[in-house]
Amino acid sequence: MNLSRTSRTLLRVALAAGLAVIYVPLAVVLLNSFNSDRTFSWPPAGFTLRWWGAAWDSAGLREALWTSVQAGLGATVIALVLGTMAAFAVQRYRFFGRETVSLVIVLPIALPGIVTGIALSNTFHTVLGLPLGLLTVIVGHATFCVVTVYNNVLARLRRMGLNLEEASADLGADTITTFRLVTFPMMRSALLAGGLLAFALSFDEIIVTTFTAGAGVRTLPIWIFENLFRPNQAPVVNVVAAALILLSVIPIYLAQRLSGGDPQTH
Amino acid sequence: MTTLTTTAASPGMRRRAASFLHRHGGVRLSLLLSAPLAWLGLAYLGALAALFVTAFWSTDVFTGDVVKVFTWANFTDLVTGEVYRTVALRSIGVAAAVTLIDLVVAFPMAFAMAKLASPRAQRWLVIAVLTPLWASYLVKAYAWRVMLSSDGVLGWGYGLTATVVTLSYLWLPYMILPIYAGLERLPNSLLDAAGDLGARGWRTFRTVVWPLTFPAAVAGSIFTFSLSLGDYITVKIVGGKTQLIGNVVYDNIGAANNLPFAAAVATVPVVIMLVYLAAVRRTGALENL
Numbered sequence: 221m222n223l224s225r226t227s228r229t230l231l232r233v234a235l236a237a238g239l240a241v242i243y244v245p246l247a248v249v250l251l252n253s254f255n256s257d258r259t260f261s262w263p264p265a266g267f268t269l270r271w272w273g274a275a276w277d278s279a280g281l282r283e284a285l286w287t288s289v290q291a292g293l294g295a296t297v298i299a300l301v302l303g304t305m306a307a308f309a310v311q312r313y314r315f316f317g318r319e320t321v322s323l324v325i326v327l328p329i330a331l332p333g334i335v336t337g338i339a340l341s342n343t344f345h346t347v348l349g350l351p352l353g354l355l356t357v358i359v360g361h362a363t364f365c366v367v368t369v370y371n372n373v374l375a376r377l378r379r380m381g382l383n384l385e386e387a388s389a390d391l392g393a394d395t396i397t398t399f400r401l402v403t404f405p406m407m408r409s410a411l412l413a414g415g416l417l418a419f420a421l422s423f424d425e426i427i428v429t430t431f432t433a434g435a436g437v438r439t440l441p442i443w444i445f446e447n448l449f450r451p452n453q454a455p456v457v458n459v460v461a462a463a464l465i466l467l468s469v470i471p472i473y474l475a476q477r478l479s480g481g482d483p484q485t486h
Numbered sequence: 487m488t489t490l491t492t493t494a495a496s497p498g499m500r501r502r503a504a505s506f507l508h509r510h511g512g513v514r515l516s517l518l519l520s521a522p523l524a525w526l527g528l529a530y531l532g533a534l535a536a537l538f539v540t541a542f543w544s545t546d547v548f549t550g551d552v553v554k555v556f557t558w559a560n561f562t563d564l565v566t567g568e569v570y571r572t573v574a575l576r577s578i579g580v581a582a583a584v585t586l587i588d589l590v591v592a593f594p595m596a597f598a599m600a601k602l603a604s605p606r607a608q609r610w611l612v613i614a615v616l617t618p619l620w621a622s623y624l625v626k627a628y629a630w631r632v633m634l635s636s637d638g639v640l641g642w643g644y645g646l647t648a649t650v651v652t653l654s655y656l657w658l659p660y661m662i663l664p665i666y667a668g669l670e671r672l673p674n675s676l677l678d679a680a681g682d683l684g685a686r687g688w689r690t691f692r693t694v695v696w697p698l699t700f701p702a703a704v705a706g707s708i709f710t711f712s713l714s715l716g717d718y719i720t721v722k723i724v725g726g727k728t729q730l731i732g733n734v735v736y737d738n739i740g741a742a743n744n745l746p747f748a749a750a751v752a753t754v755p756v757v758i759m760l761v762y763l764a765a766v767r768r769t770g771a772l773e774n775l
Contacts, residue, residue, distance in 0.1 A: 227687050231602060234594035235611075241591075242618050242658065245629035248639055252632060306522035313515045321519075323763070324526050330708060330763060332716015332755045334732050335534070338739060338748060342540060343533040346552075363530055366522065394504035395514075424622050426719055431739075444624050448631075448723065458632070461625040468620035472613060 246465050253462035258455055271455040275463070278456060284443035290354060291429075291439055292422040295361035299418040300411060302362070303369025311377040328364040333427030336364060341431040352434035360432035361425060365418035372414035376407050409478045416471055416478075534756075541749035550743050560750035570734065574754055577731040580650055581714035585661075587654040588710045589703060592661035597695075599662075600669035601677070612666070619659045626656055627723045634724055644726035652724045653714045660709035668702025669695070701769045711762065715755045731755055 223231075256266035275281060303325075310321050328336050340360050344350045384406070388398040426441035433442065444460060447453040507514050541560055544553045564570050599611045618626065630652040633639045642648060672695065680690040718732030731754055738748035 223687050228602060231594050231598040234591075235598035238591055238595040238658075238662075239611075239614055241655070242615070245626065245633055245655070246618065246621060248633055249625065249629045302522045302525055305518045305520075309515055309518040309522070313511070313518075315515060315519075321522075323767075324531065325522070326763075328526070328530060330712050331534075331759055332712060332732065332752075334716045334718060334735050335537070335752045335756050336530075338735065338745075338752060339530075339533040339537040342537055342745065342749075343529075347533075347536055363526065366526065394501060395508045396500060396504040420620055424624075426624060427716070441622065441624050444622075444628070445719065448624075448628060457628070461622070461628055464622045464625050468617060468622075471620050472617050475616070476613060 249458060250462045250465060253455075253459045255455075255458075258452075271459045275456045275459040280438070281440075281443060281456070281460065284438045284440045287354065287438060288423055288440040291357045291361055292419045294354075294358035295365050295422040296415050296418045298358070298362035299365035299369045300415050303366045303414060303418075304373050304407075304411065306366070307370050307373035307377060311374055325367050325370050329367050333364075333425070334431075336360070337428040337431035340428065344432065352432060352437075354433075354437050356432045356434070357429055357437060357439065360428045361422040364425075364428065365421055368417035368421060369411070369414035372410040372417070373407060376410035380406055413475060413478050416475060420471055537749045538753060540746050541753055543746040545744045545746055552745060560747050563747070564750055564754070570751070573729050573734055574731060576646075576729075577715055577755070578758065580646070580653065580730060581711045583650050584653045584657060584714040585707045585710040587650070588658050588661040589707065591654070592658060592665055592706065593703070596662050596665040596669055599666050600672075601674070612663075615659050615662050615666075623656060624719070624723075627652055627720045630655065631723050644724050646725070646728050648724040648726070649721050649728055649730075652720050653717060654710075656720065657710040657713050660713070661703075661706035664702045664705040665699060668699040672698050704766045704769050708763070708766065712755075712759050715758065 251264065253271060254267040254269065255264040256268040256270070257264060306321060306325060309315075310318055337360070340356070340363070341352065344352060344356050344359075350356060380403075384402055385398055388402045393401065424441060426439075426445060429439050429442060433439065438446070440460075444457055447457050540552070542556050542558070544555065544557050544559055545551070546553050595615075599608060599615075603611055630648070631644075634642050634644060634648050634652075636643055676694055676698075677690060680694045685693065716732050718730060718736050721728055721730050721733055731751060735748045735751045738744045738751065
């Protein structure tokens, strides 16, 4: 490629600057979680571990965390089942309206969250007469999580092809045995990756959650948002933010292990 | 005893089920499609349709109850109301500005990642771009709130600019990743060929790189545009008194308790997104999501 030395340097500088912009705000949050000043005046006057202790002791926070984990797990399980089924149907069969399936699956995430939120809450509330609660949150989250599993499984099926499954059938395995011993093991890492994304999406979601959660249900994002504008809660909110930044390393590590341990990607 | 009978009975059952499924592709397909379509096709699209119907109803001024009689009133208010027009145009402007900023920032980054970095560095760079995606959305908006506050690191204060900056920051990885994937698929030999035929950097970009990565950029823009269009949380956190479509919808559900009008307002971003999706479907952008 005939790029001049200057353009190469400029592109590299752009990349470095972009990454700096991505990471500086996160670093500020991390640093502020040790800021001894309540209002985060900059530069910090001193450092303390006090806010981390206060966050650890907050019962409301712990409850919100648990609610988020439950919602995330519920939504992920549903998304795994629905996403896999849809991906198999689209990748392995030809049928009328096949092109539309992708569109319908992308729609909940392509439409603004507030639209999905009020559409679902209106349906639960007015049409079905269901009380809003954790279950409605799970249903709402699952709706927009399907796409992550669907895309991962679809891509995997496309790459896998049919040869191994046909070989298995030729060797006398029936449909179910082939799925259990050949197809499923080959899709496992795609399912894990899709599930991981689905969980992360659900764990972080606030808009659909706002409309589908009943009065008593508080996920972690809702807890953060409620406490964001309370000046005396600011240090604790900041600790939660810092903790979430540190915790985001876990899924990244898992995702890397998944793609690294997968012989088909490399 | 019972375990014996079940193990004896189930293989036969299973075998029969398996061979039935093997012979009937149509049944297999219907079974696979049933649950996803019932959920997303019937329930979700049904919910959207119900919301759309609600937009043609009204609210009783005194009781606050929904009056289920057809009326164009909400849409007439929406079109004639000076405020709503301003808010709608402002929202589209914000979404377009965020998309443009992200595109301009993301493209050189993605290009440097895909074409200049060594394979080993590429792996790490992808992780570096992905990592903030896993950090909470609220946390990132909050980080900017802290930095922009009058005694913060930047101290610019809150408002429309703060909203655009924060939204661009939030959705940047969604733009980088599809473009990076698109550039990675672009064979280096094409770039070399363009070079051999005498094209310089800018010409190569305009005639080879951009046309081939356009669908990927459009895929990224679906995220940045849609996510900005519906946002009301970031606006509340860093926007000061700024109002976007999302805020109007939210306020009409909460404070004003006027679901029909909220539904009418909510159709605005939906229509915009549907037009957008329909327009980009042909570019193959949906396959790049």
